[in-house]
Amino acid sequence: MTHRIGSIIFKALVPALITGLALCGCKTKEEDGTAASEGLVTVGFSQIGAESDWRIASSDSMQTSLSTTYGYNLIYDDGQQKQENQLLAMREFIDQSVDYIILDPITETGWDATLREAYDEGIPVIIIDRRVDTLDDSVYTVWAGSDFLLEGRRACRWLKEYLEHISFDDDVNIIHISGTTGSSAQIGRTKALKSAAKKFGWNILMSEDGDFVQAKGREIMEKALEEYGDKINVVYCENDSEAIGAIEAIEQSGRRVGSDIKSGEIMILSFDATRQGLLLTLNGKISVNTECNPEYGPVCVDIIGKLKNASRVEHEIYMEESQFSAIEDITEVEIDGEIYPVTMVDRELIDSRNY
Numbered sequence: 001m002t003h004r005i006g007s008i009i010f011k012a013l014v015p016a017l018i019t020g021l022a023l024c025g026c027k028t029k030e031e032d033g034t035a036a037s038e039g040l041v042t043v044g045f046s047q048i049g050a051e052s053d054w055r056i057a058s059s060d061s062m063q064t065s066l067s068t069t070y071g072y073n074l075i076y077d078d079g080q081q082k083q084e085n086q087l088l089a090m091r092e093f094i095d096q097s098v099d100y101i102i103l104d105p106i107t108e109t110g111w112d113a114t115l116r117e118a119y120d121e122g123i124p125v126i127i128i129d130r131r132v133d134t135l136d137d138s139v140y141t142v143w144a145g146s147d148f149l150l151e152g153r154r155a156c157r158w159l160k161e162y163l164e165h166i167s168f169d170d171d172v173n174i175i176h177i178s179g180t181t182g183s184s185a186q187i188g189r190t191k192a193l194k195s196a197a198k199k200f201g202w203n204i205l206m207s208e209d210g211d212f213v214q215a216k217g218r219e220i221m222e223k224a225l226e227e228y229g230d231k232i233n234v235v236y237c238e239n240d241s242e243a244i245g246a247i248e249a250i251e252q253s254g255r256r257v258g259s260d261i262k263s264g265e266i267m268i269l270s271f272d273a274t275r276q277g278l279l280l281t282l283n284g285k286i287s288v289n290t291e292c293n294p295e296y297g298p299v300c301v302d303i304i305g306k307l308k309n310a311s312r313v314e315h316e317i318y319m320e321e322s323q324f325s326a327i328e329d330i331t332e333v334e335i336d337g338e339i340y341p342v343t344m345v346d347r348e349l350i351d352s353r354n355y
């Protein structure tokens, strides 16, 4: 009863309220946010965090493409690498009745209820980069991301080809610095390594979650060097930030990073192909760098454009990705009969890229 009466009173007062606010110089909601976003497509974007150069490149791409210049009102939320923050942000977006929600999910599970809420409110959800594991994948409109298992398989196949090329017949002893446990990138890249190690008889001496951050990459490598010392000849880092940390630890210990493992160098494999990662690939400190494309801004603009025009959009869209090295002996790798080129990195190529 109270609610009904309240609503009648409120309805009668609204014109007076607005007049009053105007007189006191206060702005109504319309003069504030809503007016500013008038005519723009409002997009709520829940980003994982700012844990790596890759993540920053991904955010830059989204904020550049989905800007007011191009007709978008982007509401960007940094989840600070916590799923609960991302879920809160999504609920905010739903409450604000945004036109679209874009989510880069830190891990694959735990999204069903919130995705269902958005779906029931008629807000299309675009998942980018990592995947969600839902009971019903019709609750989101599109997923655009990477084939993380293929990324890992390309890296491991490169290692296999390289070891054969140098006729390396000693034990292959690997330190595995994985990404955030439960994230699609970690699941795919780790699965590829474990499968290759089993197939080719490589030893994984240690496997720990580096959370895609440089500090943990360094900590894990320091611990590994203490425990396994000279036995280590390969480090498989699931992103460039971890690789940078691992390289710091290795060089601090007096060992050298590089591809001459017969002479005791430690070979680094990495993912992302960020600028920092490619500079280290150019100078041979990273032997092979398998790209993970962060440029989701243009992809999301294309998807939203198609949805607005009720054009057909694929439910899954895969990003184009390359693989880079400065070791000229391996120029391609074959996976399931498909040939994937290995691009020789040079300074001109690095300077020509957006990230």
Ligand code: GZL
Residues within 6 Å of the ligand: 051, 052, 053, 054, 055, 129, 130, 146, 185, 212, 238, 239, 240, 241, 271, 272, 292
């Ligand atoms: C992969 C992406 C990963 C990157 C890391 O698509 O989610 O998260 O490989 C980033 O650098 O932190």
